[in-house]
Amino acid sequence: MREYLKFYIGGQWTDPAELRTLDIVNPATEEVAGKVAVGSAADVDRAVAAARGAFAGWSASSKQDRIDLLQNILEAYQKRSADLAAALTEEMGAPASLAGGFQVQLGVGQLSTAIEVLKEFAFEERRGASLVVKEPIGVCGLITPWNWPMNLIAVKVFPALATGCTMVLKPSERSPFTGQIFAEILDAAGVPAGVFNLVQGDGPGVGVPLASHPDVDMVSFTGSTRAGVEVAKNAAPGVKRVAQELGGKSPNIILDDDAFAENVGKGVASMMGNSGQTCSAPSRMLVPRARMEEAVEAARKAASEVTVGDPNGDVVIGPVVAKDQFERVQGLIQKGIDEGARLVAGGTGRPDGLEKGYYVKPTVFADVTNDMTIAREEIFGPVATILGYDDLDDAIEIANDTEYGLAGFVAGADLEQARAVARRIRAGSVAINDGFDFLAPFGGYKKSGNGREWGEFGFHDYLEIKGVLGYAPDEAAS
Numbered sequence: 095m096r097e098y099l100k101f102y103i104g105g106q107w108t109d110p111a112e113l114r115t116l117d118i119v120n121p122a123t124e125e126v127a128g129k130v131a132v133g134s135a136a137d138v139d140r141a142v143a144a145a146r147g148a149f150a151g152w153s154a155s156s157k158q159d160r161i162d163l164l165q166n167i168l169e170a171y172q173k174r175s176a177d178l179a180a181a182l183t184e185e186m187g188a189p190a191s192l193a194g195g196f197q198v199q200l201g202v203g204q205l206s207t208a209i210e211v212l213k214e215f216a217f218e219e220r221r222g223a224s225l226v227v228k229e230p231i232g233v234c235g236l237i238t239p240w241n242w243p244m245n246l247i248a249v250k251v252f253p254a255l256a257t258g259c260t261m262v263l264k265p266s267e268r269s270p271f272t273g274q275i276f277a278e279i280l281d282a283a284g285v286p287a288g289v290f291n292l293v294q295g296d297g298p299g300v301g302v303p304l305a306s307h308p309d310v311d312m313v314s315f316t317g318s319t320r321a322g323v324e325v326a327k328n329a330a331p332g333v334k335r336v337a338q339e340l341g342g343k344s345p346n347i348i349l350d351d352d353a354f355a356e357n358v359g360k361g362v363a364s365m366m367g368n369s370g371q372t373c374s375a376p377s378r379m380l381v382p383r384a385r386m387e388e389a390v391e392a393a394r395k396a397a398s399e400v401t402v403g404d405p406n407g408d409v410v411i412g413p414v415v416a417k418d419q420f421e422r423v424q425g426l427i428q429k430g431i432d433e434g435a436r437l438v439a440g441g442t443g444r445p446d447g448l449e450k451g452y453y454v455k456p457t458v459f460a461d462v463t464n465d466m467t468i469a470r471e472e473i474f475g476p477v478a479t480i481l482g483y484d485d486l487d488d489a490i491e492i493a494n495d496t497e498y499g500l501a502g503f504v505a506g507a508d509l510e511q512a513r514a515v516a517r518r519i520r521a522g523s524v525a526i527n528d529g530f531d532f533l534a535p536f537g538g539y540k541k542s543g544n545g546r547e548w549g550e551f552g553f554h555d556y557l558e559i560k561g562v563l564g565y566a567p568d569e570a571a572s
């Protein structure tokens with residue numbers, strides 16, 4: 095049983111202003127896996143004061159100081175990766191293979207990328223008769239969700255450190271274990287006192303005071319569109335910058351070619367990964383209407399290969415994160431049936447033999463139309479939907495007919511055609527044939543947000559841009 099009753103503030107493990115605790119339930123066993131202290135506005139005040147106090151020093155650190163610190167963190171992080179993976183499986187149910195193999199290693203990838211980007215990053219540039227200086231924005235409030243808990247902390251904390259900002263992190267109250275171990279890693283790596291602070295807690299208790307705090311300069315938020323809007327409203331009176339990384343309902347256009355069945359199978363497998371709890375999951379698969387039956391067969395086969403069970407065993411997916419999420423997903427599967435979609439795999443109820451744990455059957459719906467609830471709302475469960483299109487113009491129209499714009503996918507053998515389709519999708523990133531790149535920007539159009547993370551783009555939200563005028567046009571930057 096884990097017990098984390100202190101916050102990391104000003105370089106010290108500190109008692110909360112008032113001790114209140116939350117039990118964390120392991121979604122695979124439905125049993126309590128640990129207890130965590132949940133903070134309040136008084137804890138946020140102390141953490142923000144510590145971050146403010148550390149800002150003058152850290153913002154003046156050299157590029158080399160920051161590179162050295164990030165290298166130390168990389169070493170400390172790698173030493174603890176098995177602990178992080180175990181904590182992640184306990185708190186949110188990701189299978190050990192995904193937790194250790196990809197979720198945690200993704201954090202390593204983000205950190206190594208931040209180091210490489212920092213080495214080349216130009217904090218000063220000459221433009222005409224001016225010097226353009228990129229300065230750390232100040233104290234940052236970082237609020238993260240539970241679904242890719244380690245990666246989503248990594249994409250905020252490492253760029254914030256690299257750009258010279260100080261920060262207060264509030265991980266999701268559903269996945270506090272990884273956040274706690276992460277703070278231990280930063281402490282062991284020698285992050286200067288006050289530069290990084292951790293307060294655990296929920297949205298109303300800690301997220302709201304952090305977003306509205308007068309001494310916080312920017313908030314980077316990842317989570318639901320609902321909470322992202324609240325964060326922006328609470329930040330508005332202080333005219334803070336708010337970077338929002340929100341929900342998605344991403345299209346996956348399967349082109350009409352010889353690779354069709356294989357691409358349908360891959361799309362279903364990709365949707366099911368992490369039990370469908372991925373903001374950028376390819377949740378609306380678009381196939382040529384004439385090939386719907388072929389798609390159904392390929393999708394049914396792919397779904398049957400998604401093994402579900404104890405995340406410590408050899409399975410593709412574990413449970414969804416919690417009881418309320420299980421019930422929400424069940425409700426949406428029922429809604430799909432009620433609204434007339436054709437159920438071709440899975441359905442409501444737990445998979446056979448799994449009476450305990452929040453396990454959901456890998457589910458596929460065909461003949462889905464874009465006005466159905468399952469095509470419009472983020473389900474956040476292992477539920478794939480297949481919609482038919484008449485031609486590519488129709489496919490693109492359906493793809494863009496959503497209030498979200500986080501990601502898009504195109505799968506096909508003709509790269510030129512796939513690239514042309516990718517350019518017409520209104521989303522922050524479009525992956526062709528499973529393309530993946532730490533240097534590409536990640537973020538949303540429309541209600542999926544306004545920030546960009548990953549690579550160099552992840553630095554921008556943490557920087558103010560200053561023009562220093564009065565240079566001779568041919569004078570070089572120092």
Ligand SMILES: NC(=O)c1ccc[n+]([C@@H]2O[C@H](COP(=O)([O-])OP(=O)(O)OC[C@H]3O[C@@H](n4cnc5c(N)ncnc54)[C@H](O)[C@@H]3O)[C@@H](O)[C@H]2O)c1
Nearest residue numbers: 238239240266296297301302317318321324339340341373
């Ligand atoms: N765009 C992205 O990069 C990205 C990545 C992962 C997840 N997501 C989205 O996150 C959502 C799932 O995560 P979730 O269920 O944890 O989301 P959530 O919005 O419920 O919670 C996210 C975080 O915000 C906090 N929070 C909740 N209400 C708040 C408030 N009023 N003020 C301040 N903080 C508040 C929570 O405590 C948590 O730390 C999905 O919609 C998913 O698409 C987006």
